[in-house]
Amino acid sequence: xxxxxxxxxxxxxxxxxxxxxxxxxxxxxxVAVEYAEGILxxxxxxxxxxxxxxxxxxxxxxxxxxxxxEFEDLRIAGIRLADLRxxxxxxEDVTAKTLANAYSQALSTIFTQQMKPYEVEIxxxxxxxxxxxxxxxxxxxxxxxxxxxxFVAMGGRSEDLSDRLKDSYRPGASLTDALRGAVDxxxxxEERNFEPQGLEVAxxxxxxxxxxxxxxxxxxxxxIVGGGGN
Amino acid sequence: xxxxxxxxxxxxxxxxANPSFTDLVRSVGSDxxxxxxxxxxxxxxxxxxxxxxxxxxxxxxxxxxxxLPGGVPHGTTVLALKFAEGVVMxxxxxxxxGYSIADERIEKVFPADDHSAVAIAGAAGQATEIVKxxxxxxxxxxKVEGDRxxxxxxxNRLAQMVRGxxxxxMQGLVVVPLFAGWxxxxxxxxxxxxxxxxxxxxxxxxxxTGSGGIHARxxxxxxxxxxLDRQAAIRTAVEALYDAAQEDxxxxxxxxxxxVYPSVKVVDRDGFHTVSEDDVRGAFEGIxxxxxxxxxxxxxxxxxxxxxxxx
Numbered sequence: 095x096x097x098x099x100x101x102x103x104x105x106x107x108x109x110x111x112x113x114x115x116x117x118x119x120x121x122x123x124x125v126a127v128e129y130a131e132g133i134l135x136x137x138x139x140x141x142x143x144x145x146x147x148x149x150x151x152x153x154x155x156x157x158x159x160x161x162x163x164e165f166e167d168l169r170i171a172g173i174r175l176a177d178l179r180x181x182x183x184x185x186e187d188v189t190a191k192t193l194a195n196a197y198s199q200a201l202s203t204i205f206t207q208q209m210k211p212y213e214v215e216i217x218x219x220x221x222x223x224x225x226x227x228x229x230x231x232x233x234x235x236x237x238x239x240x241x242x243x244x245f246v247a248m249g250g251r252s253e254d255l256s257d258r259l260k261d262s263y264r265p266g267a268s269l270t271d272a273l274r275g276a277v278d279x280x281x282x283x284e285e286r287n288f289e290p291q292g293l294e295v296a297x298x299x300x301x302x303x304x305x306x307x308x309x310x311x312x313x314x315x316x317x318i319v320g321g322g323g324n
Numbered sequence: 325x326x327x328x329x330x331x332x333x334x335x336x337x338x339x340x341a342n343p344s345f346t347d348l349v350r351s352v353g354s355d356x357x358x359x360x361x362x363x364x365x366x367x368x369x370x371x372x373x374x375x376x377x378x379x380x381x382x383x384x385x386x387x388x389x390x391x392l393p394g395g396v397p398h399g400t401t402v403l404a405l406k407f408a409e410g411v412v413m414x415x416x417x418x419x420x421x422g423y424s425i426a427d428e429r430i431e432k433v434f435p436a437d438d439h440s441a442v443a444i445a446g447a448a449g450q451a452t453e454i455v456k457x458x459x460x461x462x463x464x465x466x467k468v469e470g471d472r473x474x475x476x477x478x479x480n481r482l483a484q485m486v487r488g489x490x491x492x493x494m495q496g497l498v499v500v501p502l503f504a505g506w507x508x509x510x511x512x513x514x515x516x517x518x519x520x521x522x523x524x525x526x527x528x529x530x531x532x533t534g535s536g537g538i539h540a541r542x543x544x545x546x547x548x549x550x551x552l553d554r555q556a557a558i559r560t561a562v563e564a565l566y567d568a569a570q571e572d573x574x575x576x577x578x579x580x581x582x583x584v585y586p587s588v589k590v591v592d593r594d595g596f597h598t599v600s601e602d603d604v605r606g607a608f609e610g611i612x613x614x615x616x617x618x619x620x621x622x623x624x625x626x627x628x629x630x631x632x633x634x635x
Contacts, residue, residue, distance in 0.1 A: 149467055170468055171332035174464075177460055177464045181456070196332065200332060
């Protein structure tokens with residue numbers, strides 16, 4: 095039998111956490127901001143086909159940072175869970191809370207039992223019927239969940255981004271103001287200006303009919319951010 | 325296929341995520357419309373619509389093909405026709421149960437997604453379940469893949485679902501849908517019809533199915549012209565359904581007194597639209613007006629001619 099050195103559990107958890115944090119810190123950031131009609135998502139993402147933000151169900155969206163293959167895996171698992179729930183029960187029975195719990199369980203299991211933890215942070219957001227009804231669940235690589243309000247920043251520079259957003263966030267802002275604020279925050283933290291083509295923008299818009307999720311194209315983003323100057 | 329390690333539903337695939345919702349439902353063991361394994365009391369999750377006792381279905385049927393046990397007169401008429409900017413799809417509102425009318429306001433034409441519609445003929449429970457599964461299937465694919473399924477892809481998927489229902493069809497729960505939509509690639513409306521074995525054929529201009537389908541097709545054949553505009557196409561659809569309702573007991577006609585009119589949907593470049601009840605009523609009133617103007621009603625005995633005092 096091979097010799098296994100004793101590693102205290104504290105050390106094991108710390109090593110795994112450090113490993114996951116390093117992986118996440120290398121990636122680009124995603125921010126989500128509540129605005130008057132829903133929730134806005136902004137990701138720094140030059141690809142127009144590989145998304146960081148996507149639709150899960152009618153009112154629920156998903157955003158992930160870190161290792162693409164890992165959050166993509168979680169995204170698809172979430173869509174499967176949501177579609178099965180909605181099909182078996184009712185469409186309104188699919189909630190961000192259900193998904194956040196499932197993700198939390200899955201990530202926690204992976205963190206402790208798999209060879210290596212997932213290097214991801216994810217956000218599960220649900221737009222409510224009215225202004226106060228939104229939910230934002232921020233889930234970390236070890237399965238810990240935070241129920242956030244107003245805005246969330248994830249990824250490499252999340253702390254700096256959160257500080258910026260804390261200053262610029264206004265409850266009940268228009269989409270234009272919310273998007274400008276988010277773009278300004280990301281630009282300031284990354285210390286460069288972003289072309290609309292380099293940004294992935296999507297909203298959960300409660301004024302839409304059944305499927306609240308919508309992507310904003312580069313043209314639309316350009317018009318909103320560029321229009322009327324700053 | 326190894327099960328996923330993290331407790332989420334669905335098998336982990338060796339390469340790529342399977343975007344099929346139907347396969348997912350089957351893999352977790354609660355396949356409602358499945359169909360290939362026949363009716364079975366599955367675990368509660370999906371609910372098994374196969375629970376409708378075979379043979380007493382609440383039907384909107386396509387006319388049970390010869391050789392299949394069916395016994396009960398089902399009935400329905402659903403149709404689709406192309407026009408200049410897309411496709412019109414329409415259906416009557418009657419569901420029958422044996423010799424009684426089960427429902428006079430049932431809906432038989434559904435959006436499959438933003439740019440396609442599916443109309444059902446057959447055992448109502450089974451058919452609506454297939455529609456629900458089909459809608460989820462398309463949306464599931466779109467979300468997993470991040471791309472829309474082509475119209476061709478949707479039509480094929482529906483064919484596989486109808487084929488999966490064959491064992492139920494053999495027990496009398498026949499489902500024969502009609503599928504139409506806007507093809508984004510070809511920039512045109514397209515219509516697909518099916519048979520009970522899952523056979524799929526594309527129709528060039530129009531098709532009608534269900535027990536009154538044969539009569540509706542007669543009207544469509546006479547009235548359809550290339551380049552029909554939207555309004556004319558809606559009127560043609562309503563007229564075909566009206567004619568079918570006169571010939572077929574299982575097809576419901578417009579009911580002015582109770583305000584029941586056929587359901588008419590349009591799919592064009594901009595997507596799926598429901599034609600308002602006022603517009604359908606308007607089309608129907610136009611048809612009746614023209615009928616009165618051109619050919620006063622003639623009773624079988626001729627006795628009504630005196631009352632009607634035609635021109």
